[in-house]
Every structure is written in C-alpha cells, then in structure tokens.
Amino acid sequence: MSVRQLVYLALASAIVMVLGMLVLDAPIARAFGDVTDSPLDHALAQVLDVTDRVVLLLWPPKEWLAIALVVLGAIAWRFHTRAGATLVLMGLTHAVSRTFGGYLKTGLGRLRPSEALARGHVGDSWAWDDGFAFPSGHVAHYGAIAFALCLAVPRARVPALIVLGAIACARLVVDAHWLSDVAGAAALAAGAAALFGAMLTRLGAPWSAWR
Secondary structure (H helix, E strand, C coil), X not given: CCHHHHHHHHHHHHHHHHHHHHHHHHHHHHHCHHHCCCHHHHHHHHHHHHHHHHCCCCCCCHHHHHHHHHXXXXXXXXXXXXXXXXXXXXHHHHHHHHHHHHHHHHHHCCCCHHHHHHHCCCCCCCCCCCCCCCCCHHHHHHHHHHHHHHHHCHHHHHHHHHHHXXXXXXXXXXXXXXXXXXXXXXXXXXHHHHHHHHHHHCCCCCCCCCC
C-alpha cells in the first residue's frame, strides 16, 4: 500500500463518518441495541481484553507509548531501516490518532450508543459531560498499527486490515461506538499515517510514496 492509497482510504473513511452522522448512526445503534449485556457482548469483551493487552492498548499510557515507539524506532533505524522507520511511523501516527483523538473524546463529549439509547438521546448524543465515544480509541490504536504495517510491510496489508475491520465491527456490535466513531478514528489514523509516511520517505524510509 502506498501513501496515495492511504490518502484515499482516509477520504473514504471521512465520507463514511459524515454519512454515519447524517443517516446511519441511529439505525445501526438501534439494530445492535439488543446485543448489549448478551452472551455475545461478554464474549467479544473477553476477546478484546486479550488482544488489547497484546497490542499495548491498556498499558502503558498512550502518550508514553507514542514517545517510546518513536525513540525506539529512531535507534533501530541505524541498524535496520525498515524496522526503525516502521516503529517511528507507528509512534507518530499513534500520537495523532490515539493521543490527540483522546483529547477529542473529552472535548466533544459524545455518548456511546448504549448510553444514548438508555437515556433516550439517540439524536442528541454530543456535548455531554460524561460522553467519551468519538472517535473510537480502539480503532485509533489498532489503526495506527495497521496502517503503518500496510505502508511498510506490504505482505501484512491484508491481515492487518482484516484485524482492524474485525475490531471496528466488534465495537459496533456491542454498541460501544457509532459508525461515525469508528470511521472517524480510521480517517484520523489513515490520514496521519499518510502524512508521516510521506515525510519519512524524504528521510529514506523504504516504502512507496505515491505509486
């Protein structure tokens, strides 16, 4: 996957985000409303708990993880260009998608679908003091990993995108996020990966910029 393709993916995700906010969020949330607290809900939560620990979503703090990835990548770059550049790209993308995305969560204050359904505010889910839905932290985190791998390791593109898609679907099914939450996080991660990927090619990163 090239930087150009990541740009297209970011734009497509942004379009889905807008469609979700305008049309699709509410019906999808209502369709999955019965899944909350069901056996499927608990099963998915257990699976996510394991995968989240594997990809360091729960610990360390997201800010420190981004810094650690960039520092380790810069050191590794001296010995293995592709591995080092990939870690730097992951760290920079993570800093935007997950760390900056975390500030968006608190600033925008969007209720999760399950919360909005319970309170009867499906059409009025923004600007709540306890809202924490937009953008999806899971998709932002996994997206930073997936899109960096897509750019740096072409053979990993398909499995990386499958895992990312599965995570996004799981968050939708359990009513933890609206469609626009996961699409917005994907747009943020893909856009950041494209931007930093293009910048790193100028520093000698071994991947395709625009082909």
